[in-house]
Amino acid sequence: MNPQLKWKFVFILIVILLCIFGLVGLPDFPTSFAAVKQNLADRIKLGLDLKGGSHLVLQVQVEEAIGQRCDQAVDQLTKQIHEKNIIVGEIRRIDDTHILTRDVDPATSASFRDLVNSQFPDWTMAPAPGETSGYILAMKPSVVSELRKDTMDQALETISRRINALGLTEPTIAFTGRSDNEILVQLPGEGDPTRAKSVIQASGQLELRLVADEQTFPSEAAALAAHGGVLPPGTEILPGKAEGAAPGQSTSQVYYVLERAPIITGQDLRSENISPSTSYPGQYQVDFKLSTAAAARFGPFTSANIDHRMAIVLNHQVYSAPVIRGRIEDSGMIESFSQPAAQDLVLVLRAGALPASIKYLEERTVGPSLGADSIREGVRASIGSLVVVMIFLLIYYRLSGVNAVVALVLNLIILVAFMAYAGATLTLPGIAGVVLTIGMGVDSNVLVFERIREELRNGKAPASAVSLGFDRAFLTIIDTHVTTLVSATFLFLFGTGPVQGFAITLIIGLIANIFTSIYVSRAIFDYHLAHMERQAELSI
Amino acid sequence: MELFKGVNVDWMGKAKYFVSLSLILLAVGWIAIWRHGIHYGIDFRGGTLVYVRFSGPPPIDQIRKGLQSAGLANSSIQGISDISNRSSQNDVVIGLEQQGTGDESLDAGKQAILDVLHKIFGTADAAGKQDFNSITPSALAAYLTQKDPLNLGTTTGAGDRYTQLAQKLTDARDKDYGGIVTSFDQLKSVDGATQPVLNTLQSNFSLGNFTIRNVEIVGPKVGAQLRRQAILATLYALAGMLVYIAFRFEWVYGVAAVIAVFHDVLITLGFFSLFHYEISLTVIAALLTLVGYSMNDTIVIFDRVRENLRLMRRESLPEIVNRSINQTLSRTILTSGLTFLTVLVLFLMGGEVLRAFSFAMVVGVVVGTYSSFGIAAPIVVVWNKYRGQGAVSSAGSAAEKRVAAARR
Numbered sequence: 001m002n003p004q005l006k007w008k009f010v011f012i013l014i015v016i017l018l019c020i021f022g023l024v025g026l027p028d029f030p031t032s033f034a035a036v037k038q039n040l041a042d043r044i045k046l047g048l049d050l051k052g053g054s055h056l057v058l059q060v061q062v063e064e065a066i067g068q069r070c071d072q073a074v075d076q077l078t079k080q081i082h083e084k085n086i087i088v089g090e091i092r093r094i095d096d097t098h099i100l101t102r103d104v105d106p107a108t109s110a111s112f113r114d115l116v117n118s119q120f121p122d123w124t125m126a127p128a129p130g131e132t133s134g135y136i137l138a139m140k141p142s143v144v145s146e147l148r149k150d151t152m153d154q155a156l157e158t159i160s161r162r163i164n165a166l167g168l169t170e171p172t173i174a175f176t177g178r179s180d181n182e183i184l185v186q187l188p189g190e191g192d193p194t195r196a197k198s199v200i201q202a203s204g205q206l207e208l209r210l211v212a213d214e215q216t217f218p219s220e221a222a223a224l225a226a227h228g229g230v231l232p233p234g235t236e237i238l239p240g241k242a243e244g245a246a247p248g249q250s251t252s253q254v255y256y257v258l259e260r261a262p263i264i265t266g267q268d269l270r271s272e273n274i275s276p277s278t279s280y281p282g283q284y285q286v287d288f289k290l291s292t293a294a295a296a297r298f299g300p301f302t303s304a305n306i307d308h309r310m311a312i313v314l315n316h317q318v319y320s321a322p323v324i325r326g327r328i329e330d331s332g333m334i335e336s337f338s339q340p341a342a343q344d345l346v347l348v349l350r351a352g353a354l355p356a357s358i359k360y361l362e363e364r365t366v367g368p369s370l371g372a373d374s375i376r377e378g379v380r381a382s383i384g385s386l387v388v389v390m391i392f393l394l395i396y397y398r399l400s401g402v403n404a405v406v407a408l409v410l411n412l413i414i415l416v417a418f419m420a421y422a423g424a425t426l427t428l429p430g431i432a433g434v435v436l437t438i439g440m441g442v443d444s445n446v447l448v449f450e451r452i453r454e455e456l457r458n459g460k461a462p463a464s465a466v467s468l469g470f471d472r473a474f475l476t477i478i479d480t481h482v483t484t485l486v487s488a489t490f491l492f493l494f495g496t497g498p499v500q501g502f503a504i505t506l507i508i509g510l511i512a513n514i515f516t517s518i519y520v521s522r523a524i525f526d527y528h529l530a531h532m533e534r535q536a537e538l539s540i
Numbered sequence: 541m542e543l544f545k546g547v548n549v550d551w552m553g554k555a556k557y558f559v560s561l562s563l564i565l566l567a568v569g570w571i572a573i574w575r576h577g578i579h580y581g582i583d584f585r586g587g588t589l590v591y592v593r594f595s596g597p598p599p600i601d602q603i604r605k606g607l608q609s610a611g612l613a614n615s616s617i618q619g620i621s622d623i624s625n626r627s628s629q630n631d632v633v634i635g636l637e638q639q640g641t642g643d644e645s646l647d648a649g650k651q652a653i654l655d656v657l658h659k660i661f662g663t664a665d666a667a668g669k670q671d672f673n674s675i676t677p678s679a680l681a682a683y684l685t686q687k688d689p690l691n692l693g694t695t696t697g698a699g700d701r702y703t704q705l706a707q708k709l710t711d712a713r714d715k716d717y718g719g720i721v722t723s724f725d726q727l728k729s730v731d732g733a734t735q736p737v738l739n740t741l742q743s744n745f746s747l748g749n750f751t752i753r754n755v756e757i758v759g760p761k762v763g764a765q766l767r768r769q770a771i772l773a774t775l776y777a778l779a780g781m782l783v784y785i786a787f788r789f790e791w792v793y794g795v796a797a798v799i800a801v802f803h804d805v806l807i808t809l810g811f812f813s814l815f816h817y818e819i820s821l822t823v824i825a826a827l828l829t830l831v832g833y834s835m836n837d838t839i840v841i842f843d844r845v846r847e848n849l850r851l852m853r854r855e856s857l858p859e860i861v862n863r864s865i866n867q868t869l870s871r872t873i874l875t876s877g878l879t880f881l882t883v884l885v886l887f888l889m890g891g892e893v894l895r896a897f898s899f900a901m902v903v904g905v906v907v908g909t910y911s912s913f914g915i916a917a918p919i920v921v922v923w924n925k926y927r928g929q930g931a932v933s934s935a936g937s938a939a940e941k942r943v944a945a946a947r948r
Contacts, residue, residue, distance in 0.1 A: 052714075057762065178765065178769070179765070189677070190676070191674075191676045191752075192674070192676055197647075359646070360645075360646040360647070360757075360759070361646070361758075361759040361761065361762045362646075362757065362758050362759060362762050363646060363647055363650075363755065363756075363757040364754075364755065364756045364757070365752075365754065365755040365756075366753075366754050367714070367719060367751065367752060367753040367754055368710070368711075368714040368715075368719070369593070369713070369714035369715070369718055369719025369720075369751070369753060370591065370719070370753040370754050372714055372715045373718070373891065374891060377889060377890055377891035377894075378890065378891070378894070380889055381885055381886045381889040381890040381891075381894070384885045384889055385881065385882040385885040385886065388881050388882070388885060389878050389881065389882060392878060392881075396874070428822075428894065429822050429825055429897070431894075432822075432825070432826075432886065432890075432894060432897055432898075435882055435883075435886055436829055436882075438882060439833075439875075439878065439879040439882050439883075440836075442875060442878045442879070442882075443836065443875040443879070446871050446874045446875050446878075447840065447871055447875075450868075450870050450871040450874070453542070454867065472847070475843060476839065476840055476843040476844075479788060479839045479843060480835070480836040480839050480840065482784060483781050483784055483785070483832065483835045483836065483839060484832035484833075484835070484836065486777065486780040486781055486784055487777040487780065487781060487828055487831060487832045487835075488828075488832070489780075490773055490776045490777040490780055490828075491773055491777065491825065491828055493773075493776075494769060494772055494773035494776060495769070495770075495773055495821075495824075495825070496766065496769065496821065499773075499821055499822070499824065499825045502822075502825045503825075506829075
């Protein structure tokens, strides 16, 4: 064998060994056949459609967080104007990022501008159109975009903590990348995402607030009417359950008028635990302890408000509104839940609150039995088509067909090994990509072989026919592969989940194919030619 | 063995028949689309899809009535016939169109469908037993740990043992019995499933006669977004290929190839409408693949035309194109034939999930092969004739031409 050819085979051998090692040799070198099988199963990462599991896409309502920031600014501005004796007719939020102040008294408008310029650096001020002495405050775009990003980061973090606390295996929590306010949650092996979904969606906001009006109202309109259409400053209306009915029982909705500012929020809690309820047998309560700083506020507050009602606001709903009977220092409890509900509440409280509420956009759940069927059918189809194609190649091209079969099998091994090395996930469309790679591999071999046959017909000797055949087919193979690669790349860049899985197998398969159908196949031909009788005919 | 030797067909002389055939196919496709519309899958339309397996033949009429009396009038129910998988005979897919504005909870539709099924089949029986066929491994593990049928007490590792046992039991259910167990005796063969374990299961669980295999819920905004994304990906892919071919050959070749590919996609879409297949994300992947395949065939012929233009200086372009198609014919038929076989196997054996995908490929491979000689090649010939220089031409990259010009 000439040295050049020898090195070719050494190189091919190294590639094959690397591939086999990548498939079965990691993470621990196998010592038994069972270990080989185990490694192989571990190395090929299966997508949710094959393994079973839940795929959720949710949207964070970022505008809420921006609107909240705006509300806070309105509250602060109102307070400071009051302190500085500036006279303003009206301060009102127009939308999520704009505040309108009307009828600023000309005598105090200078100090008003000073106040905004010095105390509200996140806002820009401009005269309001159509107003004699009004201003529009706009949140700076840089502040808005930073707030958006922070909100998304915080939401992702909170959701990750909650999912991890649920103890599910290998969850994926990431931005989807297709829109700037979407998060993707994948829960492998989870056949019923109901619980995970409610844990993710719980806002996790716990607040203790003073009830401003001892009465409850059957509707929001009734609550407003009782106050002559205008709520007392610093209060708002929130829905809740009617008092007196046992928790868990379905009751009519009532409305409370509450102070807007909470006394205690979830961030003030030091520890949360569940225990069996003392007053409702069979139910559970959540006990909590306050941090030292919060306790220092809470003690005086409760002793000052004895016989008033305090609302426990959970996820923007009044959960209950007990009457304060005495001074409370640093501990309390919330009654009463079923055991799983109490556990989930503690989990959510520990993981922290979401910065804005979320909405589900997409939910896909593949049951494990369907996943198992898909693997079986996909693998069977792949092997079936491979066998059909190989038999045909062997009949049609005889000995050279063996060459093509070797190239095809090697192509598959490289494809799967590459995916294992790259940590790519095999999905159901991915299996389709594998089948299509087989098709492209066949095409390359057929192109070369037909060209060699043509050259032989033109009277060329076997050696030069092979050489010419490969050279001429080379350009065509490159052109066809690059074109398909271009489209597969666009598919990968602009496609979503399953389509990307398809594109990645196709891309890897095409590259492997160029190697096997040109380099490897040529080397085998050259070896054969070198050992062939001079006058013998090429078996093609 | 050789099948196609010395073929000599005047392809360009028959171009007008090809064009007529294409026009007829396009017309049939467009009439189908006009009559039935394009069926978007739930990926693009938004909505709910629940895939249910029953232990026996599914009572489709009963379910349909149940859905209608629950007010789910715009629901659809469809049995599945899959010759490769006998157990899927008992599967049905229940679909529900997107309802309302999308402000209500996303999974309201799924809940409504499940309620109907539970009402008909009474899964949660009077004793309040849990359904073994729908329990998750973790829930089963928790249950077993609580009941402790092996009397492990609080020995260390008791929880782990029950977790493993639960996994084995659910694996047997999902992999050996297709997700639905009809008698607890079927679990006897499971490693660790001793009689006490089976007794515990028997007395605490019921065996529901259906199981949910797959749920897909897509919100309305996502549907529109995915649709836009798919169209964009296709257009970008086409533009990318046009640029590449224009760079390697000449722009008229690129245009011809893209027109041929467009023709393939349109005809395939027509067939989809005709046979009531739905366009899903995977079908878009299939359409793009067939775009790649069709391009492949076209490029192989164009490559040969380019080579022959250099060798055959005296022949006219139609003759050269004819010769090129004939020379590559054996390759074209072999490759397309084998690819056709491959996707046919996929179509017949690949299971329900890949059905629409492989249908697109089966149609696409045939149309794509035909369009390379029936549409793409004639466009190049006609264009050159129109420029009035039928004989002289003109493939070869711009770079090659510059070299030729420099030599002069």
